[in-house]
Amino acid sequence: DTGVSQDPRHKITKRGQNVTFRCDPISEHNRLYWYRQTLGQGPEFLTYFQNEAQLEKSRLLSDRFSAERPKGSFSTLEIQRTEQGDSAMYLCASSLEPRYNEQFFGPGTRLTVL
Amino acid sequence: DAKTTQPTSMDCAEGRAANLPCNHSTISGNEYVYWYRQIHSQGPQYIIHGLKNNETNEMASLIITEDRKSSTLILPHATLRDTAVYYCIVRPRGNTGKLIFGQGTTLQVKP
Numbered sequence A: 001d002t003g004v005s006q007d008p009r010h011k012i013t014k015r016g017q018n019v020t021f022r023c024d025p026i027s028e029h030n031r032l033y034w035y036r037q038t039l040g041q042g043p044e045f046l047t048y049f050q051n052e053a054q055l056e057k058s059r060l061l062s063d064r065f066s067a068e069r070p071k072g073s074f075s076t077l078e079i080q081r082t083e084q085g086d087s088a089m090y091l092c093a094s095s096l097e098p099r100y101n102e103q104f105f106g107p108g109t110r111l112t113v114l
Numbered sequence B: 001d002a003k004t005t006q007p008t009s010m011d012c013a014e015g016r017a018a019n020l021p022c023n024h025s026t027i028s029g030n031e032y033v034y035w036y037r038q039i040h041s042q043g044p045q046y047i048i049h050g051l052k053n054n055e056t057n058e059m060a061s062l063i064i065t066e067d068r069k070s071s072t073l074i075l076p077h078a079t080l081r082d083t084a085v086y087y088c089i090v091r092p093r094g095n096t097g098k099l100i101f102g103q104g105t106t107l108q109v110k111p
Helices: none
Strands: A005-007 A010-013 A019-024 A031-037 A044-050 A053-057 A065-068 A075-079 A088-095 A109-113 B009-013 B018-023 B031-038 B045-050 B061-064 B070-075 B084-092 B105-110
Touching (some): A005 A088, A010 A019, A019 A088, A031 A075, A075 A088, B009 B018, B018 B031, B018 B105, B045 B061, B070 B084
Parallel strands (some): A010 A109, B009 B105
Antiparallel strands (some): A019 A075, A065 A075, B031 B045, B061 B070, B084 B105
């Protein structure tokens, strides 16, 4: 399968714990995006990378959140001191721009904070 | 970024055309109209996009009004597998690439 993959698919954690998610984009895609989706809502943009550079962060991305894309390939999203409000689906997408305009999404990581 | 307005939900009979409207009355000249859909428990999937001309691909057709203030996504022969939430998104040309999703239209295709 050559699509976007995310790991883990599900994560249950206790409030106050740290969690880390991984996203593997489509090979050679230069842009990588993170979104968050809560129940009944559309996805909300969190941040994006152009190769290894993080170029934009949403105000939704509090200082408890950090994302990296160290070699311009896979990316990690870490949430420190999780809160119940962090419970959501975390979606990753990649694209090859400016050649193509479509973003390819992964299946998401569902986080539940108890 | 321009806002979009979509009906909350729609039904369509299997085999019939599904016509999903979107209002984007504040769209500016350099903004594209994109459509994505999200099938339950999956990530969103790109469908089609356009600037001012009508567009067609293997999945759907996109009809944009002449004044560009609204558009319609057409699924010509809806199947049960087309049941999903459909998002209409306005995105500036050459921007950062982030997508701003609204709440979309939940399309239920019925047998």
